Amino acid sequence: MDRQRIYTFDIVKGIAILFVIPLHALIYQIGKNDPTLYEPIISNLSREILFVLAPIVLLSLWGPIFTLITGANIAYGFLRVYKRNPDDSSAYILRRILTASLLIFVARMAVFIFEDGIIQYSTSNTVSFRVRYYADTLDSIALINIIVPLFILFIINHGRARFVGKSKEELGNSIKPRHIYIGLGIITALWFLFTPVVHTLKPYVEAVTTKHNWKLLLFIYSKLTNGRFRFFPVLGFGYIGAIIGAAIHYQEKYQNIRRYTVLFFIIALLSFIVWCFLTENPIGDVSTDNISIMFMILILGSMALAMVLMLGRFDFCPDDRRERRIKRTLFVRRFSIVTLTIYIMEFVLAYCVYLFFEWYWETAVQYVNQVPVLTWGLTQIFTFMLIVSFIWVVIVKFWEKVDFIGSLEWMTIKLGAMFRGEHHIRINSQWILYGHRDKYSNI
DSSP: OOTTSOHHHHHHHHHHHHHHHHHHIIIIIISTTOHHHHHHHHHTSOHHHHHHHHHHHHHTTOTTHHHHHHHHHHHHHHHHHHHHOGGGHHHHHHHHHHHHHHHHHHHHHHIIIIIIIIIOOOTTSOOOOOOOOSOOHHHHHHHHHHHHHHHHHHHHHHHHHTTTTSOHHHHHHHOOHHHHHHHHHHHHHHHHHHHHHHHHTHHHHHHHHHHHTOHHHHHHHHHHHSSTTOHHHHHHHHHHHHHHHHHHHTTOOHHHHHHHHHHHHHHHHHHHHHHHHHOSOSSBOTTSSOBOHHHHHHHHHHHHHHHHHHHHHHTSSOHHHHHHHHHHTHHHHHHHHTHHHHHHHHHHHHHHHHHHHHHHSOOSEEEETTEEEEOSOHHHHHHHHHHHHHHHHHHHHHHGGGTTTTSHHHHHHHHHHHHHTOOSOBOOHHHHHHSOOOTTBOO
16 A cells, blocks of 8 residues: 555544534434524433433534644645645645635535525525525635645745755755744644634624625635634644644654644643633533634644544554554545535435435424424434435445546546646545555546
8 A cells, every 4th residue: 555645534534424424414404403402402301312412412523623634634745745846835735726616616516506406495496505604614624725735835934034045955954844833833822812802803893894795804704703613713623733744744753743642632631621610611502603712622632632543553553554454444434535525415315314214203303382302212313323324335335436426526626637637537546445546546
């Protein structure tokens, strides 16, 4: 297998999307994605059901893992390009901008066609393209594709500017890996530090933009402050991922990477414990977007630690052991290839399955005196989630045989190749899954 590929990135993406499938089936189909349903339903659940569902609730807060893994992947890829030829860095960033734009375009069109068009009609039976005045995970992933290499290039150029007049060799040696780690660390700290400030200004900005009808400014600021994946603080997850990706590129000792990650997690944990004594609700409302900043930092620390531990198991180990372990992850890595497709299209599949369950049993939530009551039992809930997950397992297994043609990833690659004037570019899942690469791979 190709040692240049960091398989932990694929494994983490695969595991994450495998959790998303049943989790979204629960939230969006059974719970109708209505936060007002959760509190009365949860208050009426038995202690046994609450104990079983608690891990699911916690995992629902791990959505920024996609942003973190994107930051790691992009930083690793950009630094490899920069090392090969610094003059190619601008072209790499332009490709990232194109990829991010196509990612949003393809994803939004899929949602427009399937969710808004085929499944959900307005009262007038017409379909309208909705402007999203909030940020979702695709927005944060797209922006991290662009902003991480820009930040790294800024840090490198800032460091090189201090050594003007030196020879090319001395100039190259003047850029130390620690400069990038510290620079990204400072950006991350400032990002989380200014998060409360940005959110405090939200009512004033909304009032001014609404008064003057500045829709573009309102749209941009809404991405910063609205939604579960609002840019403040979620982009901070991408910056921490970029530090990990940079450390991998510079071939730092795994023990050092793990040591600093454990230290970061301990600091995050201790800070959260102190926070618990300073506020009445240290976590915030997990059913809404109002999650406390300290709890988000704790989640970030745990995510970073989990990914670094996986790096130790699957990439920072002897080659023979690594190859055996990677082969055992084939099932998970299949899902990493079509993460975007599943993230967008799982709603459609889950909706169809839910209609069948609703016809066979009954609606999952019913209203009694205007109070929502969960009518499905634990067996029904888990049967529904397992069936939806199993269908995706079958789809992905057979889709691999045709190299995932027709997936949103495939469409994004083809559109990008069309803009660049290239032909015959494809996903080449054989290289991703089995290490057999050909000249037409775009990964």
